[in-house]
Amino acid sequence: MIFEKIVAVDETLLNEKAIATLSTLGREVAIYHDFPTEESEVIRRIGDADCLLVSFRTPIRRSVLDACPNIRYIGMCCTLYNPESSNVDVVEARRRGITVLGVKDYGDEGVVEYVISELVRLMHGFGGTRWREQSSELTGRKVGIIGLGKTGGMIADAMLFFGADVIYYSRTRKPDAEARGIAYRDLHALLEEAEIVCTCLPRNNLLLGDPEFDIMGKGKILVNTSVGPTFDTQAIKRWLERSPESYYLCDATGMGALEAELAPYPNVLYTPLISGKSVQSIERLSRKALDNIRQYMQNEGAR
Secondary structure: OOEEEEEEOOOOOOOHHHHHHHOOOEEEEEEOOOOOOOHHHHHHHHOOOOEEEEOOOOOEOHHHHHHOOOOOEEEEOOOOOOHHHOOEOHHHHHHOOOEEEOOOOOOHHHHHHHHHHHHHHHHHOOOOOOOOOOOOOOOOOEEEEEOOOHHHHHHHHHHHHOOOEEEEEOOOOOHHHHHOOOEEOOHHHHHHHOOEEEEOOOOOOOOEOHHHHHHHOOOOEEEEOOOOOOEOHHHHHHHHHHOOOOEEEEEHHHHOOOHHHHOOOOOEEEEOOOOOOOHHHHHHHHHHHHHHHHHHHHHHHOO
């Protein structure tokens, strides 16, 4: 089989080789490299396409599916953690018989490098701002990881390599991690114990509010590797105000739409780049996105 029309409705980060390959998988291919802000523009771009490619940023709601009834396949050029955290209405799409596939494990290495890099800079003062009066290593520091999926697990292992004392909280226990010396704590115990807290959660998981920041207390470092915030916005602002010796670190993915709100706080160390975006991660993303399409076409051809 071959698709009649493939549309990459926004900046999916597919590389040139992958985009060239799409022309062999569809009779017509349309590629966009920006992010439409209006649903009407999303619908216009998709039109009568039967294959839709989309990043994590553009919502594909039921109303889009209603307006674009030819869609048979949605390739999410991002991780599909679960339907609840997705920008695509996965449940509705699958109810209509539309296959929805995501890409896993493509940008984690860069995220781990970002976390280690920014923590080392802050703890030693290499960037001009130092966490405490004297320089400090990760060795012996208590690090708490909230969410021990692929990214959280890789960060935890990196912290162990540097000699940190690592604890974690997750909805499910991770026996393999515990066998490696990563101890489980419930959320509040982790927040109280850890000096450095790293949230590695699916999108739209807001776990930290005023009670959690109260438990964290002062002089802590919070790092966010999730897509968007993992906290109540007003709660973190109150924490940053009453605890100027605490720091919040995130990249462009973690910041989401809060850049203007958090800009006045000097203890927010924001990197306006996507830590998971690199030559290597784009190659992995492109390869896996194409593999998903080919697998779908193979399954359909076998019917």
